[in-house]
Amino acid sequence: MKQAGYYDESTNGVVVMVEPYSQKQQIQQVVYRILDANLDRAREGLRVIEEWCRFGLNNVQMTSECKQLRQEIASWHTAELRAARDTLCDTGTEITHPQEETRSGIRALLQANFCRVQEALRVLEEYGKLVNSNMGIAFKQMRYRVYTLETNLMGYERHQMLLRARLYLVTSPSENLIGTVEAALKGGLTLIQYRDKNADDTLRLDLAVSLRDLCRNYGALFIVNDRVDLALAVDADGVHLGQQDMPISVARQLLGPQRLIGRSTTNPQEMQQAIADGADYIGVGPVYETPTKEGKAAAGLEYVQYAAQHSTIPWFAIGGIDTSNINDVIDAGASRVAVVRSLMQAEQPTLVTQYLLSQLNRIQSERK
Numbered sequence: 299m300k301q302a303g304y305y306d307e308s309t310n311g312v313v314v315m316v317e318p319y320s321q322k323q324q325i326q327q328v329v330y331r332i333l334d335a336n337l338d339r340a341r342e343g344l345r346v347i348e349e350w351c352r353f354g355l356n357n358v359q360m361t362s363e364c365k366q367l368r369q370e371i372a373s374w375h376t377a378e379l380r381a382a383r384d385t386l387c388d389t390g391t392e393i394t395h396p397q398e399e400t401r402s403g404i405r406a407l408l409q410a411n412f413c414r415v416q417e418a419l420r421v422l423e424e425y426g427k428l429v430n431s432n433m434g435i436a437f438k439q440m441r442y443r444v445y446t447l448e449t450n451l452m453g454y455e456r457h458q459m460l461l462r463a464r465l466y467l468v469t470s471p472s473e474n475l476i477g478t479v480e481a482a483l484k485g486g487l488t489l490i491q492y493r494d495k496n497a498d499d500t501l502r503l504d505l506a507v508s509l510r511d512l513c514r515n516y517g518a519l520f521i522v523n524d525r526v527d528l529a530l531a532v533d534a535d536g537v538h539l540g541q542q543d544m545p546i547s548v549a550r551q552l553l554g555p556q557r558l559i560g561r562s563t564t565n566p567q568e569m570q571q572a573i574a575d576g577a578d579y580i581g582v583g584p585v586y587e588t589p590t591k592e593g594k595a596a597a598g599l600e601y602v603q604y605a606a607q608h609s610t611i612p613w614f615a616i617g618g619i620d621t622s623n624i625n626d627v628i629d630a631g632a633s634r635v636a637v638v639r640s641l642m643q644a645e646q647p648t649l650v651t652q653y654l655l656s657q658l659n660r661i662q663s664e665r666k
């Protein structure tokens with residue numbers, strides 16, 4: 299395909315006059331450029347994800363799935379498509395997403411790259427169909443494989459983050475809810491539960507969305523108390539269910555295997571049942587009587603000791619824990635703690651978070 303006045307090497311520099319591009323050829327060139335750019339984009343995004351699967355997680359299966367997808371994408375990148383490239387005229391190379399410069403953690407980075415790959419595959423599917431019907435089909439299948447990879451990888455990441463979490467903030471209604479939670483996140487908090495027993499659903503939804511966004515920005519896990527529907531509606535990382543809430547088996551059917559389900563327990567029997575039902579973590583309490591959960595008798599430090607010896611899943615001591623008694627709870631065997639008032643009513647939530655975490659991390663390294 300040569301334009302009029304084209305400098306042709308095959309004629310030793312003699313300028314040959316040939317027919318200009320037809321309109322059809324021009325459109326084809328544009329389609330080729332779109333395919334060329336998106337083939338690169340999809341592979342680059344997958345490479346970023348693959349590096350984490352390989353070096354971060356050491357996961358052979360997910361690494362090899364990324365590699366296979368990259369190779370399959372590369373097999374569609376023909377010389378004809380590459381020849382349509384025109385980077386100098388491509389206005390898109392300068393455009394970056396505002397958040398690209400300020401991504402806060404591995405989860406945000408992975409999420410952004412999955413988004414990039416899926417968008418590119420969708421473009422390849424739609425424009426590929428114009429060139430070759432098999433191309434449309436192939437990229438549609440790859441897009442579904444990437445969704446599966448995303449579900450598995452993000453679910454795995456969630457569980458890893460839960461294992462690493464030492465301090466859990468359960469919120470209470472507050473005029474400064476977002477400010478307090480953000481201050482705690484700045485102190486290093488990585489696990490938040492939105493708990494409000496009385497608000498209207500419209501307010502709950504608004505606040506849950508704001509907290510979810512905040513948690514995503516800080517790379518923290520976001521859990522919703524009591525309500526599986528709300529957790530799903532805001533794409534939360536999971537839900538916390540008490541003994542009077544929905545059974546774990548039903549919640550699991552709704553939430554799938556990748557989201558987290560926590561269960562409150564007050565005695566060994568409830569603990570064993572929660573583990574058997576497939577809870578991802580449990581609350582162990584109330585360690586001390588607390589106005590936040592009025593009328594519930596303390597399970598005491600004895601139950602903390604029991605949990606330390608018998609729980610096979612992550613567990614959080616909860617109920618009346620603050621800076622003055624956290625070391626007693628740690629001494630009874632806890633390495634994870636959940637609090638409401640300690641942080642929600644703190645004058646300096648960042649400092650209190652840092653202090654509580656420093657105690658929990660100190661004991662962690664001593665126990666190793």
Ligand SMILES: Cc1ncc(COP(=O)(O)OP(=O)(O)O)c(N)n1
Binds near residue numbers: 466538560
């Ligand atoms: C981490 C954690 N542990 C326990 C609870 C209490 O749950 P539940 O017994 O359902 O009581 P409410 O919080 O719903 O009043 C919790 N929320 N989080």
Ligand SMILES: Cc1nc(C(=O)O)sc1CCOP(=O)(O)O
Binds near residue numbers: 585618638
């Ligand atoms: C929400 C909740 N659940 C508990 C349980 O034992 O299941 S204790 C509790 C409240 C904890 O609040 P604070 O840190 O203010 O004492």
Ligand SMILES: [Mg+2]
Binds near residue numbers: 523524539540543
């Ligand atoms: Mg509940």
